[in-house]
Amino acid sequence: EAQVTQNPRYLITVTGKKLTVTCSQNMNHEYMSWYRQDPGLGLRQIYYSMNVEVTDKGDVPEGYKVSRKEKRNFPLILESPSPNQTSLYFCASSLEPYNEQFFGPGTRLTVL
Amino acid sequence: QKEVEQNSGPLSVPEGAIASLNCTYSDRGSQSFFWYRQYSGKSPELIMFIYSNGDKEDGRFTAQLNKASQYVSLLIRDSQPSDSATYLCAVTPGGFKTIFGAGTRLFVKA
Numbered sequence: 001e002a003q004v005t006q007n008p009r010y011l012i013t014v015t016g017k018k019l020t021v022t023c024s025q026n027m028n029h030e031y032m033s034w035y036r037q038d039p040g041l042g043l044r045q046i047y048y049s050m051n052v053e054v055t056d057k058g059d060v061p062e063g064y065k066v067s068r069k070e071k072r073n074f075p076l077i078l079e080s081p082s083p084n085q086t087s088l089y090f091c092a093s094s095l096e097p098y099n100e101q102f103f104g105p106g107t108r109l110t111v112l
Numbered sequence: 113q114k115e116v117e118q119n120s121g122p123l124s125v126p127e128g129a130i131a132s133l134n135c136t137y138s139d140r141g142s143q144s145f146f147w148y149r150q151y152s153g154k155s156p157e158l159i160m161f162i163y164s165n166g167d168k169e170d171g172r173f174t175a176q177l178n179k180a181s182q183y184v185s186l187l188i189r190d191s192q193p194s195d196s197a198t199y200l201c202a203v204t205p206g207g208f209k210t211i212f213g214a215g216t217r218l219f220v221k222a
Contacts, residue, residue: 042200050208101146101210102147103155
């Protein structure tokens, strides 16, 4: 089954404790993105990747890191999480940047 | 000014009516336009995409694009209670970013 998977689905952590949210797709897509969704603000793009080793900032990259060492995986790293990073996070992938994006199930992160 | 603007709603329509959802965008170089539907607690899923001026129809859904007015809309004919969701407009404004609007909540009353 074609899909985007994310782990964990739910995470409660404390300020400053490094964490990684994994994202994997099995559709051989070139383009992958991370978004955060907050009430009233919609989806905001954090980082995106055009291909292996090619990443760039979206609109809200501060406090986040990404890497793309393999085509299928695009992990999101929070080196020192803060409470303002409490949000719902979605990973998405598409064949190309101007095509339909397929979304993962979401990761609900709470930073205390 | 936000790059992609949508009326947050809620938009309430009776079952069987036409629901009209609107979206405006600020970047004239925008190339691709998408409508996603998101049920509460779920991921967004694509409803329609449109690249050229005019109308594009798919079943009960019609997307309309007017690049001169920087306006894209989604019409849902014969609205059903199962259409109740948040509808997200997304635009690729050139480069490789994707910008989403904040979404419009739609309620279809049975």
